[in-house]
Amino acid sequence: MAGRDADLRFSPYCWRTRLALAHKGLAFETHPWRFGDPAPEPASGPAQVPTLRDGERVVIDSWAIAEYLDGAYPDRPRLNAGPHARFINAWADTILDPAISRLIASDISPLLTEASAAYFVTALEQAFGMTLAEATADREERVAAFRALLAPVRRMLRTQPWLGGAAPDYADDVLGGTLMWPRCVSRFAPLAGDDPVSEWFARLGRLFGGLLETAPRAAA
Amino acid sequence: MAGRDADLRFSPYCWRTRLALAHKGLAFETHPWRFGDPAPEPASGPAQVPTLRDGERVVIDSWAIAEYLDGAYPDRPRLNAGPHARFINAWADTILDPAISRLIASDISPLLTEASAAYFVTALEQAFGMTLAEATADREERVAAFRALLAPVRRMLRTQPWLGGAAPDYADDVLGGTLMWPRCVSRFAPLAGDDPVSEWFARLGRLFGGLLETAPRAAA
Numbered sequence: 001m002a003g004r005d006a007d008l009r010f011s012p013y014c015w016r017t018r019l020a021l022a023h024k025g026l027a028f029e030t031h032p033w034r035f036g037d038p039a040p041e042p043a044s045g046p047a048q049v050p051t052l053r054d055g056e057r058v059v060i061d062s063w064a065i066a067e068y069l070d071g072a073y074p075d076r077p078r079l080n081a082g083p084h085a086r087f088i089n090a091w092a093d094t095i096l097d098p099a100i101s102r103l104i105a106s107d108i109s110p111l112l113t114e115a116s117a118a119y120f121v122t123a124l125e126q127a128f129g130m131t132l133a134e135a136t137a138d139r140e141e142r143v144a145a146f147r148a149l150l151a152p153v154r155r156m157l158r159t160q161p162w163l164g165g166a167a168p169d170y171a172d173d174v175l176g177g178t179l180m181w182p183r184c185v186s187r188f189a190p191l192a193g194d195d196p197v198s199e200w201f202a203r204l205g206r207l208f209g210g211l212l213e214t215a216p217r218a219a220a
Numbered sequence: 221m222a223g224r225d226a227d228l229r230f231s232p233y234c235w236r237t238r239l240a241l242a243h244k245g246l247a248f249e250t251h252p253w254r255f256g257d258p259a260p261e262p263a264s265g266p267a268q269v270p271t272l273r274d275g276e277r278v279v280i281d282s283w284a285i286a287e288y289l290d291g292a293y294p295d296r297p298r299l300n301a302g303p304h305a306r307f308i309n310a311w312a313d314t315i316l317d318p319a320i321s322r323l324i325a326s327d328i329s330p331l332l333t334e335a336s337a338a339y340f341v342t343a344l345e346q347a348f349g350m351t352l353a354e355a356t357a358d359r360e361e362r363v364a365a366f367r368a369l370l371a372p373v374r375r376m377l378r379t380q381p382w383l384g385g386a387a388p389d390y391a392d393d394v395l396g397g398t399l400m401w402p403r404c405v406s407r408f409a410p411l412a413g414d415d416p417v418s419e420w421f422a423r424l425g426r427l428f429g430g431l432l433e434t435a436p437r438a439a440a
Contacts, residue, residue: 083383084307087308090372090375093375094371094374095369151314153310156306156310162303163304171307
């Protein structure tokens with residue numbers, strides 16, 4: 001999912017898949033897609049990203065892709081995309097994503113093409129029942145509640161370096177991909193600098209040749 | 221953790237351990253303990269429940285007990301108490317438990333012995349910065365926010381019957397143990413009857429000879 005600048009990629013779901021591919025040590029190419037575009041080649045049907053093409057196989061949906069990668073490449077590092085990781089994925093989708101959108105939605109539309117911005121703004125304003133500017137107006141007050149949502153992550157990081165335990169796995173990719181969304185589109189900081197989650201995110205960002213750390217961000 | 225009635229047991233952590241032992245198919249005896257009592261035999265040091273005694277081995281803390289049981293009894297059904305289940309455990313501890321205490325704290329003290337009630341009320345009123353009656357006065361309004369916290373569970377139950385996947389495991393024990401706390405001490409319903417989480421909890425309650433379903437509850 002790209003901005004007007006095709007190098008600006010910000011979908012939390014696509015970032016989860018990029019991280020999963022990097023964890024597996026699989027080479028991949030990405031292709032920009034924008035709100036309102038038709039389904040990415042070679043998929044058909046409703047447009048959805050990420051869509052993975054692996055030879056002749058097409059897999060849609062970041063969770064399905066993670067399961068597919070562990071099944072198709074069992075000898076590479078495990079993503080451990082099992083039932084409990086699915087909880088973490090569902091938690092990110094249902095709890096974190098809506099909270100993040102109320103912090104940074106108004107920063108996204110200026111970064112999009114005119115056509116995709118129209119699609120995006122309409123969909124979100126309907127969901128919020130207010131303009132994007134109104135939805136994010138109180139973000140300075142709202143950010144404390146967002147940070148409180150990450151309490152279970154802080155609790156875990158007291159006793160282990162990664163959500164996956166001694167080594168990162170797809171649970172880390174889920175949270176890392178989720179946090180790449182605000183990082184790429186906004187200069188608003190959802191995390192305090194001294195938050196242990198920030199330290200974890202910085203460590204994740206340095207993996208895979210700095211895949212996250214070096215990703216293009218919107219200008220201030 | 222028992223009330224004045226020694227059969228009334230309500231600690232979410234002790235319920236997690238009871239469920240874990242039942243999942244493992246291990247016979248066990250329980251002994252009542254109350255706020256302010258010394259450490260249960262044969263442990264020493266600060267009082268904490270659950271404390272497990274298995275032969276000469278003593279294990280303190282529900283999470284440590286779950287890890288111990290999978291290690292000590294690997295041939296019995298797996299609890300899968302790994303890093304991702306630890307997230308679910310941390311989520312229950314940091315997100316659900318505080319929210320539940322704001323729904324039912326005032327119902328607990330009348331059920332306790334005088335000595336343990338004094339201990340309990342002082343500790344909670346200090347934590348809340350208000351009386352228990354004040355802390356729970358708005359629970360009818362507060363319950364919707366509690367139910368919203370369970371969105372990731374509902375999302376999972378769309379595609380699998382248990383948090384553990386096709387079969388229940390320690391992730392189910394964590395959430396089930398957590399929900400046993402309000403069930404045992406209060407007639408206030410934290411879940412709507414038609415919530416898929418209620419249906420899941422009822423199914424869990426029928427396992428192990430109805431361990432949860434038949435557990436003593438406080439009178440209305």
